[in-house]
Amino acid sequence: GAVVSQHPSRVICKSGTSVKIECRSLDFQATTMFWYRQFPKQSLMLMATSNEGSKATYEQGVEKDKFLINHASLTLSTLTVTSAHPEDSSFYICSARAAGVDYGYTFGSGTRLTVV
Amino acid sequence: GEDVEQSLFLSVREGDSSVINCTYTDSSSTYLYWYKQEPGAGLQLLTYIFSNMDMKQDQRLTVLLNKKDKHLSLRIADTQTGDSAIYFCAESKTGTASKLTFGTGTRLQVTL
Numbered sequence: 759g760a761v762v763s764q765h766p767s768r769v770i771c772k773s774g775t776s777v778k779i780e781c782r783s784l785d786f787q788a789t790t791m792f793w794y795r796q797f798p799k800q801s802l803m804l805m806a807t808s809n810e811g812s813k814a815t816y817e818q819g820v821e822k823d824k825f826l827i828n829h830a831s832l833t834l835s836t837l838t839v840t841s842a843h844p845e846d847s848s849f850y851i852c853s854a855r856a857a858g859v860d861y862g863y864t865f866g867s868g869t870r871l872t873v874v
Numbered sequence: 875g876e877d878v879e880q881s882l883f884l885s886v887r888e889g890d891s892s893v894i895n896c897t898y899t900d901s902s903s904t905y906l907y908w909y910k911q912e913p914g915a916g917l918q919l920l921t922y923i924f925s926n927m928d929m930k931q932d933q934r935l936t937v938l939l940n941k942k943d944k945h946l947s948l949r950i951a952d953t954q955t956g957d958s959a960i961y962f963c964a965e966s967k968t969g970t971a972s973k974l975t976f977g978t979g980t981r982l983q984v985t986l
Contacts, residue, residue: 764916802917802962863974
C-alpha cells in the first residue's frame with residue numbers, strides 16, 4: 759500500500775533557529791500534500807495544502823512566512839518552521855494524496871517538535 | 875463550514891464490542907473515514923465508506939452510515955487491548971482540491 763515517510767520523528771531546537779521537516783511519498787506520486795498540527799489531546803488542525811510545483815495554500819490564521827512549505831517534486835514536501843519559539847512546540851503530521859485520487863490520504867508518522 | 879463531532883471517551887472491556895459514533899453537518903460529504911492514532915504516532919486509515927453506501931464490513935470493523943441523520947459509526951468486534959487508541963472520523967468531498975475535515979477524536983480505553 760501507499761507509504762509516506764516523515765523525518766525527523768523527533769527534534770529539539772533552540773529558540774530562534776529554524777527546523778525543516780520532510781515528508782516523502784515512497785511508492786506513489788503525491789500531487790497534493792497536507793500539513794497538520796496537533797496539540798496534546800486535540801484533533802488535527804490543517805495548516806496548509808501544497809500542490810507540486812505551485813505555492814502552498816495556507817489556512818486562515820497560519821503565518822506563511824513562519825511555516826514555509828515547499829513541494830518541489832512529486833514525492834517530497836518540506837515544512838520549515840522559521841525562527842522557532844516555544845509556542846511552536848507541537849506534533850506536526852503530513853499527509854499525501856496521489857494524482858487523480860479523491861479519497862486516498864496517507865499519513866506520515868509525525869514529528870514531535872520541542873523548542874527550548 | 876464543516877463540523878464533525880465525536881464523543882471524547884469510551885471505555886470497554888476486552889472481548890466486548892466497541893461502538894464509536896460521529897456526526898457531521900455537511901450533507902455534501904462524499905467520503906467518510908475512520909483513522910486510528912496511537913500515542914506519538916501518525917494516523918492509520920482503518921476504513922472508509924462512500925456516501926452512497928449504508929454499511930461496510932472489514933474483518934472486525936463495521937461502519938454504518940446514516941446519511942439522512944449525518945451519523946457515522948464504527949463498531950469494533952471482540953475489542954482487544956491493542957485497540958486502545960484515539961479514533962478520528964473524517965470527511966471529504968469529491969475533487970482533487972478536497973481536504974479532510976477531522977472530528978474531535980474519541981479515546982478508546984480497553985480494560986481487562
